[in-house]
Amino acid sequence: MIKQSVGIVETKYYTIDKNIKLESGEEFGPITVAYETYGRLNGKKDNAILVLHALTGDAHAAGYHSEKDIKPGWWNDMIGPGKAFDTDKYFIISSNMLGGCKGTTGPSSINPLTGKAYGIEFPVITIEDTVKVQKELINYLGVKKLLSVAGGSMGGMQALMWAISYPEMVESAILIATTSKLSAQGIAFNAVGRNAIISDPDWQNGNYYDKENKPDRGLSIARMVGHITYLCEEAMHKKFGRKLQNKTKPDFTMDIDFQVESYLQHQGEVFVDRFDANSYLYITKAVDYFDLSGKYGSLEEAFKHTNAKFLIMSFTSDWLFPTSQSKEMVNALVHANKDVSFCEIESPCGHDAFLLEFETQTNIIKSFLKDVDNE
Amino acid sequence: MIKQSVGIVETKYYTIDKNIKLESGEEFGPITVAYETYGRLNGKKDNAILVLHALTGDAHAAGYHSEKDIKPGWWNDMIGPGKAFDTDKYFIISSNMLGGCKGTTGPSSINPLTGKAYGIEFPVITIEDTVKVQKELINYLGVKKLLSVAGGSMGGMQALMWAISYPEMVESAILIATTSKLSAQGIAFNAVGRNAIISDPDWQNGNYYDKENKPDRGLSIARMVGHITYLCEEAMHKKFGRKLQNKTKPDFTMDIDFQVESYLQHQGEVFVDRFDANSYLYITKAVDYFDLSGKYGSLEEAFKHTNAKFLIMSFTSDWLFPTSQSKEMVNALVHANKDVSFCEIESPCGHDAFLLEFETQTNIIKSFLKDVDNE
Numbered sequence: 141m142i143k144q145s146v147g148i149v150e151t152k153y154y155t156i157d158k159n160i161k162l163e164s165g166e167e168f169g170p171i172t173v174a175y176e177t178y179g180r181l182n183g184k185k186d187n188a189i190l191v192l193h194a195l196t197g198d199a200h201a202a203g204y205h206s207e208k209d210i211k212p213g214w215w216n217d218m219i220g221p222g223k224a225f226d227t228d229k230y231f232i233i234s235s236n237m238l239g240g241c242k243g244t245t246g247p248s249s250i251n252p253l254t255g256k257a258y259g260i261e262f263p264v265i266t267i268e269d270t271v272k273v274q275k276e277l278i279n280y281l282g283v284k285k286l287l288s289v290a291g292g293s294m295g296g297m298q299a300l301m302w303a304i305s306y307p308e309m310v311e312s313a314i315l316i317a318t319t320s321k322l323s324a325q326g327i328a329f330n331a332v333g334r335n336a337i338i339s340d341p342d343w344q345n346g347n348y349y350d351k352e353n354k355p356d357r358g359l360s361i362a363r364m365v366g367h368i369t370y371l372c373e374e375a376m377h378k379k380f381g382r383k384l385q386n387k388t389k390p391d392f393t394m395d396i397d398f399q400v401e402s403y404l405q406h407q408g409e410v411f412v413d414r415f416d417a418n419s420y421l422y423i424t425k426a427v428d429y430f431d432l433s434g435k436y437g438s439l440e441e442a443f444k445h446t447n448a449k450f451l452i453m454s455f456t457s458d459w460l461f462p463t464s465q466s467k468e469m470v471n472a473l474v475h476a477n478k479d480v481s482f483c484e485i486e487s488p489c490g491h492d493a494f495l496l497e498f499e500t501q502t503n504i505i506k507s508f509l510k511d512v513d514n515e
Numbered sequence: 516m517i518k519q520s521v522g523i524v525e526t527k528y529y530t531i532d533k534n535i536k537l538e539s540g541e542e543f544g545p546i547t548v549a550y551e552t553y554g555r556l557n558g559k560k561d562n563a564i565l566v567l568h569a570l571t572g573d574a575h576a577a578g579y580h581s582e583k584d585i586k587p588g589w590w591n592d593m594i595g596p597g598k599a600f601d602t603d604k605y606f607i608i609s610s611n612m613l614g615g616c617k618g619t620t621g622p623s624s625i626n627p628l629t630g631k632a633y634g635i636e637f638p639v640i641t642i643e644d645t646v647k648v649q650k651e652l653i654n655y656l657g658v659k660k661l662l663s664v665a666g667g668s669m670g671g672m673q674a675l676m677w678a679i680s681y682p683e684m685v686e687s688a689i690l691i692a693t694t695s696k697l698s699a700q701g702i703a704f705n706a707v708g709r710n711a712i713i714s715d716p717d718w719q720n721g722n723y724y725d726k727e728n729k730p731d732r733g734l735s736i737a738r739m740v741g742h743i744t745y746l747c748e749e750a751m752h753k754k755f756g757r758k759l760q761n762k763t764k765p766d767f768t769m770d771i772d773f774q775v776e777s778y779l780q781h782q783g784e785v786f787v788d789r790f791d792a793n794s795y796l797y798i799t800k801a802v803d804y805f806d807l808s809g810k811y812g813s814l815e816e817a818f819k820h821t822n823a824k825f826l827i828m829s830f831t832s833d834w835l836f837p838t839s840q841s842k843e844m845v846n847a848l849v850h851a852n853k854d855v856s857f858c859e860i861e862s863p864c865g866h867d868a869f870l871l872e873f874e875t876q877t878n879i880i881k882s883f884l885k886d887v888d889n890e
Binding site: 162163164165166260263264321322323324325327328329331332335336339340341357358360361364365368371372373376377379380381382390392393394396397398400401404405408421425428429431434459462 | 537538539540541635638639696697698699700702703704706707710711714715716732733735736739740743746747748751752754755756757765767768769771772773775776779780783796800803804806809834837
């Protein structure tokens with residue numbers, strides 16, 4: 141039952157035919173938003189849940205795009221009949237982030253004024269901006285109030301921003317493996333990734349879309365760095381240890397010796413086929429900028445006007461957004477007299493646990509949503 | 516007193532005029548070794564201590580190369596009159612590692628057979644190989660037995676290897692912020708660095724020495740990644756937090772916003788002036804290969820024939836070679852009935868603590884060496 145899928149789904153598109161005022165002050169538009177929905181909006185329109193993707197995710201959160209499709213959406217284990225986000229009960233909405241490369245307007249989209257891809261003419265965007273764009277989509281779908289906004293990692297940042305920006309529209313927020321501000325170490329890892337892309341000669345100042353080569357090498361390095369932060373030492377040890385790749389002893393050459401090297405290189409190589417280097421620059425920048433206490437003076441102040449019931453989950457082995465950063469949010473919410481539940485889940489999967497530990501998450505989320513739904 | 520320096524020092528060179536049999540089986544030579552010494556070898560020749568540098572270090576461990584020199588050697592706080600390695604008592608030897616680029620033969624050295632730099636024709640080397648080369652230097656200096664071998668990080672790996680390879684020559688070993696084998700995560704970070712170098716078009720398959728450009732961009736990225744692992748989240752938070760670089764608010768451009776970005780980029784930029792990209796490939800590979808339990812069947816077995824008294828020190832915030840990896844060695848030494856002292860030092864400095872926390876280290880090392888010296 142829990143393994144059932146929402147079946148064949150389709151990515152849809154909605155174009156906001158007006159300018160959106162970005163956090164930078166710039167007016168930007170038109171913006172097309174790629175989105176998918178699963179389940180049905182009920183008559184009262186009070187069963188909608190918005191799920192928000194992480195750094196390199198997309199609108200395709202559940203189900204399959206065709207009968208031949210081997211890989212389902214990125215949160216297929218969590219969204220579907222009887223699952224955490226139960227499509228028998230809820231109307232699930234998932235959209236691709238502003239600045240992305242999976243259907244929503246981003247640097248690889250055509251600028252209608254020039255007829256060419258935006259490249260680095262695309263405006264610098266923030267988590268608040270992408271949430272503003274999502275709100276237009278939610279309005280368009282006829283939803284006045286979201287039963288919940290939910291996401292892991294950068295998805296959690298967006299869920300936080302939703303609860304703060306549109307308190308009247310958010311009944312509950314599920315924040316998983318996330319943080320209220322990116323740490324210096326987090327910025328550092330993103331900076332290395334961006335440097336790798338920008339220093340690739342094929343980046344060509346971002347104007348590579350009509351060129352023969354794109355900055356695959358730089359983007360691949362960026363992905364490798366990122367991937368290390370999504371796992372943890374324990375997970376890497378269990379998965380690879382010091383096992384050699386297709387050899388029984390080191391061969392004392394400069395070739396790949398260890399499985400972990402081969403795995404990372406593979407992750408880098410396949411990533412360049414599905415992601416745009418400029419989008420990587422813009423989205424990591426949006427994540428770097430994310431800092432609720434910086435923006436509102438304090439975290440307590442940031443949460444002051446929220447009306448949502450909060451569920452915060454962290455994972456023991458997540459060192460990118462460790463439990464301490466979740467507890468900071470919990471404390472601020474408690475001090476702001478908000479309704480907050482918190483759970484640290486024991487997991488050896490590192491930051492990626494929000495994509496893997498679906499059973500524990502399912503139990504907790506089901507019970508939380510039941511409470512929210514009954515209120 | 517503790518701040519006194521050894522004064523002006525000079526790097527000397529010794530050439531081993533025979534082939535050395537490397538761990539790979541390859542015979543390699545001649546090898547020139549760059550080294551420095553501080554203090555005086557006593558009449559009994561029993562006061563010599565070999566200090567061993569980390570990944571990007573060199574033979575210049577203490578003192579200054581000229582009156583105008585601003586920066587002293589890398590362990591100047593630890594080596595000198597009255598210091599941890601007290602040059603009033605001990606004769607300190609420091610040499611540059613095989614495969615390096617600071618005077619000891621490495622990929623940037625001229626291959627006498629071709630008259631051109633070795634490049635990637637240089638043989639793949641290991642920690643055991645570099646220790647073998649050091650032994651030739653120690654023989655040449657007329658030292659039969661070392662009072663101690665000491666090093667942090669990769670220097671600690673070499674000290675470990677000394678105690679195991681030449682048990683009759685090593686009275687004590689000081690192992691700081693090190694490990695008996697590189698973890699999957701450690702290999703992963705090194706692999707990203709190597710990939711960044713190799714995927715830089717200016718690497719030119721390692722033959723860049725007589726070309727206009729060298730792989731500065733790739734080497735710089737490798738250094739940035741490495742640098743993140745030498746600090747820790749806490750250290751980065753204290754040092755930079757989310758402070759902006761030369762601006763009071765984010766300017767929503769693709770330029771550098773945060774101090775931590777600027778710092779890392781600077782670290783990358785200055786590194787390329789002092790280090791050779793091919794040496795970085797070879798030395799990280801040697802570190803990846805380091806695995807005592809893999810080599811000897813178990814860690815206990817590796818230590819079985821050692822005669823040294825061991826001092827092992829780790830730092831609370833070191834996540835590259837965490838305390839758990841030091842404890843593994845301590846346990847194995849205890850099980851092998853060896854004499855071992857262990858101390859975990861409280862420090863917010865991350866892995867780099869072995870280069871920074873000199874006061875605590877000094878107290879512990881002085882007391883340890885006094886014990887060893889009196890036996």
